[in-house]
Amino acid sequence: MKRLLLHNLHERLGARFEEYGDWQLPLFYESIITEHTYVRVSSALFDLSYLGRIEISGKDAEPFLERHVTRHLAKRPVGRGFYALMLTEKGTIFADCVVYKLRERFIVSVNPLVKEKVLERLKQDAPEGVLLHDISEKILCFALQGRRAQFHLQRLTDMELSRLKSGFACEAFATGGAEVVIGRVGYTGEDGFEILLDCSYGERFFETILELGTSEYLIPAGVGARNSLRIEAGFLLYGSEIDEETTPFEADLAQFVSADKQFIGREVFLSEREKALKKKIVSISVEQPRIPREGSPIFADGKRVGTVTRGTYSPVLSRSIALGYIEPRFAQIGRELEIEIRGRRVKAKVARKPFYLKKHTQ
Amino acid sequence: MPERPQKALFTKTHEWLLVDGEIGTVGITDYAITHLSDIVFIDLPTVGTITKQNESFGEIESVKAVASLNAPVSGEVVEVNESIRERLEVLSEDTYGAGWLIKIKLSDVGELKNLMNLAEYNKFCEEQESH
Known part of the structure; x- marks a missing residue:
């Protein structure tokens, strides 16, 4: 440990x-x-x-990193960070990350579950003139x-x-x-x-x-x-809602993919844009204090239609909430669902995402 | 934290029992409450339910975990603290008083010897902490 x-x-x-x-x-x-x-x-x-932090520097750092992340790097000024994805060749989510663009270097922050594989992939691909440091x-x-x-x-x-x-x-x-x-x-x-x-x-x-x-x-x-x-707040967690079995469309993260630039996994991403989804992420509001847990089955009209990824208690709403994947045709807001929690079914609804939105005061 | 009563008996799964004649009042201990933290839900049986020593009679759920509530003794549930469901804070405020969960009519007084007394339970909790 x-x-x-x-x-x-x-x-x-x-x-x-x-x-x-x-x-x-x-x-x-x-x-x-x-x-x-x-x-x-x-x-x-x-x-x-515990988050992984990787520093990337050297004269070719920018074009190198640009190939790996799904959003424009070169177009951004120094002093701007952003949230982006790294995709697999199959167009699924290899990792998600926050990239800080600093003077002459980048810091990429990733979930600890993916740090080693991200580092490995970057090392494999790094040309001379690019320095990678696990900091x-x-x-x-x-x-x-x-x-x-x-x-x-x-x-x-x-x-x-x-x-x-x-x-x-x-x-x-x-x-x-x-x-x-x-x-x-x-x-x-x-x-x-x-x-x-x-x-x-x-x-x-x-x-x-x-x-x-x-x-x-x-x-x-x-x-x-x-x-x-x-x-x-409706943010996803690698290993919980997103992984290499999930596409940006299914996870509703396509907005973090700039289709007009080059990056690994782009071809599949573009071809999938047209396809029907197998599953779709939803926010679920539960009509009971019992908390749906990872893996709890989701039903619609008595039929199994999906699975909870993670649930919790929302202090703001004073009720249980969850995220999960269901068949897209049941994903409309307000759709009534049932979730099985330890053998008993409780009523639930597809909720507007996010559950909580800050009032803009500053 | 409320003080553990001298006369109470305890289970290894952190339920307490206070016996008065043939009726035993059951709750969960301050140790369980502190360790569960953030309790959001409690599921209790109805009056008339038959309990068996060490077997589940309900469950308690916190933001992080779910725990089974286990009966310290066999018998029949004769009273349920219905109001606790809406006032879960009472569990930590008055653990060994208003925070009781159910009352059981004991079917076998001999089972009491399987439970820990206060000194034994205090030691048990210390050992659990040091793990």
């Missing part, structure tokens, strides 16, 4: 741990629902150092999420954070002798930042920001809340 560099600090803060892939991660410190709610009404701090151990990653995120982070830096516009703006800058990369991104449906910094500063950063923030309603949060937040 791998432990986070700050494992002992998380333990001191009262974390309960859970296994995820090879990792032992903080599931929650106080309670999942509390931490979820803090992100929605104030802010919370996550240690995401996952050297550089830690934290996320500060919630409407008060900027307030809390601004107390630690002179860099004017309002300069980073929402929608993946990112910047590398030196502070206190170390380099920090900050991106305005999240996975929670709220405003927020990801902070990448050298491992020697990790503990001090985490402790300081919490210390300053305690009186201002900032708490640490674990992967339990990260999961319920992302489901509420």
Whole structure:
């Protein structure tokens, strides 16, 4: 089992741990629902150092990476990041990633379940003049999420954070002798930042920001809340909703594929645009507090039509919600479904996606 | 956290039992509640249900997990705490009082010797924590 560099600090803060892939991660410190709610009404701090971080540099880095990701890289200015997919030759989802475009280099952040295979694929394909570094151990990653995120982070830096516009703006800058990369991104449906910094500063950063923030309603949060937040906000998780058996169309991620550029898997992607789907992702709202779990069968008119990928309790809606795949002809909003939870069927409905949408206030 | 009552008996699956005459009141312990966290649903039997020692009489669900509720003793359910379903916070606020789940009319008092007393249960929980 791998432990986070700050494992002992998380333990001191009262974390309960859970296994995820090879990792032992903080599931929650106080309670999942509390931490979820803090992100929605104030802010919370996550240690995401288990995510894979790959740095790509060298003079040919851009055309090289361009072949692998589904969105335009060259067209973007330095200081912009984006969410994109990497496809297999068969047009299915090899990985999803966040790419930061910095001066003369890129940082690609991926799910830990796919880091090794992504690294392997990039290495196989990298020409001379492209440098690949797995910086996952050297550089830690934290996320500060919630409407008060900027307030809390601004107390630690002179860099004017309002300069980073929402929608993946990112910047590398030196502070206190170390380099920090900050991106305005999240996975929670709220405003927020990801902070990448050298491992020697990790503990001090985490402790300081919490210390300053305690009186201002900032708490640490674990992967339990990260999961319920992302489901509420309609974000997919590799290994749960997306994998090499799933196409961008089925997962409703085709908007993150720019068909007018070259990338691995493009031909199949284009040919599939015309084809009928076998399954389609849906958001499901459950009319009971019981939570559908991974693999729960979905029925329509008494017939099996799909499977739940992940369910949770939504503190915002005060009910259970889930994501899952069903036959496309049943995927219209409001369609009545039944989900079998441990042998008993409960009523459910196809819901509008996402379950939660932030009110734009900034 | 509420204090565990001196007279209570406990199961290895973290249910408590307080016996008064032939009636046993059953709940789940503070240990179970802390470890489940975020309880969102509880499924309880109806009055008249027959319970068997160590067998499931319902389930409790949290955001992260589902746990079976196991009967500390065999017998018949004579009362169910219906109001707890709507007020799950009572489970942690008054675990060994208003947080009770069902009352069982015991069919075999001899089964009580299979349960842990307070000192044994406290030690059991410490061992579980150190795993």
